[in-house]
Amino acid sequence: MFFRKTRTRSTRWLISIAALTLTALVLAPAQAAAGLNVVATTSSLGALAREIGGDQAEVRVLAPPDRDAHYLDARPSFMAALRRADMLLELGAGLEEGWLPAAQRGASNRAINSGQPGHFRAADMIELRRSITMDGPNMGHVHEEGNPHFNADPRRMAELALALGQRMGELRPDHADSFMERAERTADRLRTHAETLAEQVVPEQRIVVYHEDLDYLEEWLPVEIVGYLEPAPGIPPTARHLRSLVDDLEGTEGTVLYAEFQPPRGAEFLERNLGWPSHAVPLDPPADSSLDGYLDLMTTWAQTLPQR
Known part of the structure; x- marks a missing residue:
């Protein structure tokens, strides 16, 4: 009787070890x-x-x-x-x-x-x-x-x-x-x-942006940032600030850019009073993007500007 119990325990132990080994082999490649x-x-x-x-x-x-x-x-x-x-x-x-x-x-x-x-x-x-x-x-x-x-x-x-x-x-x-x-x-x-x-954009473009989130466009596109819709970072555009922008930029040409999640009121005010087109653009590609998504985003930014 003792021999049978010992053999049974040994057999179960060997089976358990074999199962764990098999599981490890299956999981390792995954x-x-x-x-x-x-x-x-x-x-x-x-x-x-x-x-x-x-x-x-x-x-x-x-x-x-x-x-x-x-x-x-x-x-x-x-x-x-x-x-x-x-x-x-x-x-x-x-x-x-x-x-x-x-x-x-x-x-x-x-x-x-x-x-x-x-x-x-x-x-x-x-x-x-x-x-x-x-x-x-x-x-x-x-x-x-x-x-x-x-x-x-x-x-x-x-x-x-x-x-x-x-x-x-x-x-x-x-x-x-x-x-x-x-x-x-x-x-x-x-x-x-x-x-x-950059070669496709008409040179010497002037842009107004909402916040400093698009400042880096100056690093690779032929653009100059000439104003911000925010009077100070984190402060929504005020009527006084927007009128000041219009006074400073009146008679010039340019483009207004802002992020899709930012309010459009200030950009629309400049569009009405300066005649500058305004564009809401994404700041990041879709969440599941690989490089192609980011390249498409670059194209979106560049094509808001006048093309050659």
């Missing part, structure tokens, strides 16, 4: 195929990660592209996504400071904490334009590091692509060569598309 689990704060960063990561990356975007990424809440869904992440991509320079640190704390994932290889802060990888929030009457929500809206500059996005490819390779050395090859192709496509679009 886990390897999943590669990097990447969470990006904006869809512009998400597009880069998808293009560079290819089949070796799964990407989740936190900020809806039709919302101002300054003003979000640290939702439980954000914390859940960050808890599972191997890598966090943020624009930085204060853009997400109102909600991302709280989401990181709630996630309790050391791999994506500040200073860890899994935390990629894009603003640290490039040179930023000076923010208008640093000067005189423009003082508002101050971006001391510089203007964080560099996703509107494909040339800086090309620099980011190369830095991101290197960092992804550090986290997954087996795919490092693939990541860098895709990053280099991505950077080339961004630069080439920027040059093509």
Whole structure:
């Protein structure tokens, strides 16, 4: 009787071990195929990660592209996504400071904490334009590091692509060569598309924008920003400020641009009183975009301006 019980226990133990081994063998390829689990704060960063990561990356975007990424809440869904992440991509320079640190704390994932290889802060990888929030009457929500809206500059996005490819390779050395090859192709496509679009725009365009979120258009298109609809960052256009813009710009030609989520009243006032066309444009591509979505966004920005 004792022999039978012992044999039964041994048999069950061997079966259990065999089942666990089989499960591990089945799951291992699936886990390897999943590669990097990447969470990006904006869809512009998400597009880069998808293009560079290819089949070796799964990407989740936190900020809806039709919302101002300054003003979000640290939702439980954000914390859940960050808890599972191997890598966090943020624009930085204060853009997400109102909600991302709280989401990181709630996630309790050391791999994506500040200073860890899994935390990629894009603003640290490039040179930023000076923010208008640093000067005189423009003082508002101050971006001391510089203007964080560099996703509107494909040339800086090309620099980011190369830095991101290197960092992804550090986290997954087996795919490092693939990541860098895709990053280099991505950077080339961004630069080439920027040059093509810039050549199609009539030179010396003047534009008024709502906030500093489109300032980086000056870096790659033949445009000059000659005014802002906000009298100060975060302050809605006032009647006095709008009349001042009309007085300053009367008799000139130009274009008014503002983000789709920003109120149109100020832009419409300038259109009526100056005759300048106004356009509401997206600031980021769709949430599920890869590089093609960002290239289409560049085209949208450029085609609001007079073409050759």
